[in-house]
Amino acid sequence: MKQKVAIIGKGNVGAALKRGLDRAGYETKITGRGGARAAAEWGEIIILAVPYSEIETVGKELGDSVKGKTVIDVTNPLTKEFGLAIGFTTSAAEEIQKRLAGAKVVKGFNSVFASCMDSGKVKGERVSVPIAGNDDAARKAALQLAGDIGFDAVDAGPLSNSRWIEALGYLNIQLGFMQKMGTDIGFKLVH
Numbered sequence: 001m002k003q004k005v006a007i008i009g010k011g012n013v014g015a016a017l018k019r020g021l022d023r024a025g026y027e028t029k030i031t032g033r034g035g036a037r038a039a040a041e042w043g044e045i046i047i048l049a050v051p052y053s054e055i056e057t058v059g060k061e062l063g064d065s066v067k068g069k070t071v072i073d074v075t076n077p078l079t080k081e082f083g084l085a086i087g088f089t090t091s092a093a094e095e096i097q098k099r100l101a102g103a104k105v106v107k108g109f110n111s112v113f114a115s116c117m118d119s120g121k122v123k124g125e126r127v128s129v130p131i132a133g134n135d136d137a138a139r140k141a142a143l144q145l146a147g148d149i150g151f152d153a154v155d156a157g158p159l160s161n162s163r164w165i166e167a168l169g170y171l172n173i174q175l176g177f178m179q180k181m182g183t184d185i186g187f188k189l190v191h
């Protein structure tokens with residue numbers, strides 16, 4: 001049976017993932033401000049689809065409700081000037097793992113645009129989504145979920161590899177906005 005997925009954040013990403021997961025047959029709940037704890041208590045997998053700057057607030061709200069659960073971090077840690085806020089020696093996902101001790105944090109979906117998050121496809125072609133996490137079962141659950149939406153889900157190993165997945169997400173943003181390629185783009189790993 002498919003797991004219950006709680007999505008924190010009702011923006012572009014949260015809404016698109018909900019559409020994709022609903023279509024794939026998952027039971028989902030999506031929430032905005034003030035609803036994180038109740039949604040996380042209900043869910044078996046929790047998706048953090050909020051700005052990285054909100055993680056401290058959301059983390060406090062979640063408290064121990066995510067203990068033992070898979071938490072998928074979708075954030076791209078950006079500065080106000082649109083730079084990458086963190087990298088090389090740590091990552092947003094690793095910082096979230098420190099904050100949510102007891103949760104099984106997995107990084108994923110940050111390297112693709114929201115416009116393909118309900119299908120896993122860009123211009124009809126499956127795009128690759130690297131997924132990293134230290135807990136094997138949690139990483140596998142996230143890989144399954146990504147594949148069920150329609151992505152080419154790539155097992156990217158331990159959570160520390162989030163440093164490079166976040167850099168890839170940043171390159172995606174650079175290409176989409178600064179290089180003006182638009183958001184109808186995505187990376188494909190040939191394997």
Ligand SMILES: NC(=O)c1ccc[n+]([C@@H]2O[C@H](COP(=O)([O-])OP(=O)(O)OC[C@H]3O[C@@H](n4cnc5c(N)ncnc54)[C@H](OP(=O)(O)O)[C@@H]3O)[C@@H](O)[C@H]2O)c1
Pocket residue numbers: 008009010011012013014031032033034035036048049050051052054057058074075076077109110111112113114115
């Ligand atoms: N957009 C993309 O293509 C894309 C792609 C990959 C990754 N990401 C990452 O995904 C995350 C979400 O991006 P987005 O584009 O969906 O942003 P967005 O459209 O601005 O949505 C963010 C949502 O989070 C909600 N939120 C903020 N603080 C919250 C809190 N404390 N509790 C519950 N909800 C809260 C916001 O609510 P309010 O409206 O009340 O502020 C808003 O609905 C970001 O970390 C971003 O870097 C985005």
